[in-house]
Amino acid sequence: xxxxxxxxxxxxxxxxxxxxxxxxxxxxxxxxxxxxxxxxxxxxxxxxxxxxxxxxxxxxxxxxxxxxxxxxxxxxxxxxxxxxxxxxxxxxxxxxxxxxxxxxxxxxxxxxxxxxxxxxxx
Numbered sequence: 001x002x003x004x005x006x007x008x009x010x011x012x013x014x015x016x017x018x019x020x021x022x023x024x025x026x027x028x029x030x031x032x033x034x035x036x037x038x039x040x041x042x043x044x045x046x047x048x049x050x051x052x053x054x055x056x057x058x059x060x061x062x063x064x065x066x067x068x069x070x071x072x073x074x075x076x077x078x079x080x081x082x083x084x085x086x087x088x089x090x091x092x093x094x095x096x097x098x099x100x101x102x103x104x105x106x107x108x109x110x111x112x113x114x115x116x117x118x119x120x121x122x
Contacts, residue, residue: 003028004062010035011066016117020110021097026051030079031063034070034096040113041097042106047085048096054083071095 010017019036023046030050033039041048050067052059059067059080067076075094078084091097101109 003031004060007031007035007066013037015122018110018114018117020106021046021048022106024048027055027057031066034067038098038113039096040099040101040106040110041088041091042103043088043100044103047087048091049083049085050079051083051085053081 016038017036018038018040019033021033021039021041023042025033025046025048027050030048033048050059064076064080067080070076071079071094075096079086079096086094086096088097088100092100099109099113100106
């Protein structure tokens with residue numbers, strides 16, 4: 001599918017990518033966020049979740065391998081088999097979010113982080 005091809009391109013990118021999760025990221029939004037090298041999440045609102053289990057929608061096998069690679073077996077099992085909804089602090093502790101900031105700062109801090117990366121000779 002188009003999403004599969006897009007995620008594969010992101011995963012193969014040698015240029016660091018940053019995803020700013022400024023609210024909820026469910027299902028495909030979870031995979032889109034996880035495809036980034038860095039995931040910055042709003043600490044005050046929003047969850048990140050694989051809710052396919054609640055919708056009775058199977059997750060493609062290739063996406064499962066990707067999830068395990070990104071999070072480890074247990075954390076991905078918890079996300080995919082239970083459909084656990086992670087708030088920012090817990091997402092950060094589990095390695096789903098790489099940074100978290102308050103609502104008023106999340107976009108500015110994401111932009112500042114992007115600027116710091118762009119200054120490097122990548």
